[in-house]
Amino acid sequence: MAVSAERAAMAIAVVAGLLVAADPAGAYTVYVSNEKGNSITVLDSATLEVLQTIPVGQRPRGIKLTKDGKQLLICASDDDAVQVLDVASGQIVADLPSGPDPEQLNIHPSGSPVYIANEDDNLLTAIDLDGRKVVAEVEVGVEPEGVGVSPDGKTVVVTSETTNMAHFIDTETNEISDNVLVGQRPRYAEFTADGSQLWVTSEVAGVVTVIDAKTRKVIKTIGFDVPGVLPENIQPVGVRVTKDGSKAFVALGPANRVAVVDGKTLEVEKYLLVGQRVWQLAFTPDEALLFVTNGNSNDVSVIDVPSLKVVKSIPVGTAPWGVAISQQ
């Protein structure tokens, strides 16, 4: 299946490339990391077609576009490297000194440094993007994973999966200012656009913790109850909040659902059925569409955000995991 998808992708790439060039308005480029496929699938958000499949390092998971959109940073976990993909040429141009087994990363709003969670060493590593040098290392809890950066760039949060904490780190001093206990196996941390809240998903506890970013107190722990799905299969991983803070979308893993949470009441509004083993999600910049990766069904589900409907499923590589979308 993967082979034929790739072949189809290559055939479509030429045609679709022309289409995109002809009509760039509203068309964003979507990058999906295929954990087992060792590749990045490139999609067009307007045509919802695969443009290209780029071979990369082993076990690519967390991915993030640089501020200028010219490079895609890829955590190639089994190569113990963060690879720098030049988007225009489709070539890997450099490796960042990430340390072993990088899984997720984030970037300071100014464009650098890059923050990488090193699960093996219980460290958060800050790397200067241009110089490709480690500028700081912060000791955190056991198995750091999710990395969130506040919109004002003053705070970076890393979640540690075995310690079960969100560690708040001052980006100027690189010291931990607060530690907040959250549910078991916290995997992802996302600040709201106004910087007032931090949303943390806990995969094993099956909850999302919403933390007041100022007081560092838990506002609410959100649980999920999907009819017909066993509680142990509800495993939140990725989370995204709309810019206006009105809605949050939570990927529930083997529950095969994305939960829609009201950003004001913090109540679950709806569950959207997607593919199997949903990992991560990303909005288009206009927030018209949400792309979610389904690790066990080898596809990406596309959610129409205003109508809260799943509008398409696009086959990608084997075991899609991370997703990032261009700003233009």
Next chain:
Amino acid sequence: MQSQPCRQLPKPRRRGRTIRTLSQLVAATLSLLLVVLGPPPSLAEIGEQDETAPPSPSSGDIATIPIGYLKQEVKKLIPLSRLDVEPEDLGIAGAEIALKDNNTTGKFTKQRFSFEVERVPIGGDPIPALVKLIDSGHHFILVDAPAEILLRLSDAAKGKDVLLFNVRAMDENLRQEDCRANVLHTAPDRAMLADALAQYLVWKRWPRWLVAKGVFPEDKDYLEALRRAAKRFGGTIVEEREYKETPGARRSDTGQLLVQRQMPAFTQGAPSYDVLVVADEHEVFGPYLPYRTWDPRPVAGTAGLKALSWHPAHEQWGATQMQNRFQRFAKRFMLPLDYQAWVAVRTLGESTSRVGSGDFAKVNAFIRSDEFGLAAFKGQKVTFRRWDGQLRQPIIIADAELPVSVSPQEGFLHQHTEVDTLGIDQPESKCKFQ
């Protein structure tokens, strides 16, 4: 069947760990002199030379939570495969790595965990070791001992603020008629293991089992668990065939030739069956069966495909991190007993961080409450069954090289949680805590 699923990495000698040589183990076997001379230095004392050990608390507001590990040495047969020799630090290394995890977290919660190992030589009395741990302030003690020793220790600790974790004994009676209020079990019992295996065999549509059983009491216990599992999940035992030979020398100059003739003969003339299920915990003959059966059939049970709490090649649900961390630390693969000890020590770390205290009553109550849950690389939180203190956990089905599956299997339904289809469920529990 729990202890040795796989080969070992060669284990280099570690700095400062002078008690871990084979010759000293032999010395312990031959004589009780150690008891007279006093116990060997504990790992906690030795650990102080380790630069990775957490700094000792300098200010008064750091709470220290001491954890004990009582290991009763027992006489064992040499395993048939030299890949399966039990490491000297089996279990203890698992507890130590969990201690490091707890102490990393403890930096943020102002909690420090200390660790003390008491090794009781073969035939030695474990009670003084228990008393020593209790008297030195240990409320939480991992017990790595046979069932009858565990019961003696439990009775001796009765009425005290002591919680014991059974990390080794698989005996069902410890969870049934002999269950104890002051014991939690991180070791799966034989019923859980047999159920986990049976579910996989039935899912695979291999429901007809020829059972090859040994003569030891443990083999009879495992056979009972297999019979129960067959009844629950739709398996059929077509015949039970006893291997009557008692273990002789584990090696002989005549080598494989004899075995190659014996095993086909032993399995000849069986009614039609799908899989040969072995109940031979002492490895008298079980490991000889794969590839030597009269009919070409897979082997499962205590040999071949096994049900295990952990496997050194298990990598799902973030387990890769755990395996890497353990191998770097212990210089060998992580085995089921290491995992069972890890779970016990992490249970304490998780609970003390949640209640914000090392207070015995608070921690003990929290572990048994609905709020407790531990992320333990099994794809769902692990918890303790209220009715018998057994850890509720998915079980790995694996051969020597790789995991094949994880039970519970799809389609075996339960009214509350599927993982309670493994082992003794509440309605069948005979446990009345005392």
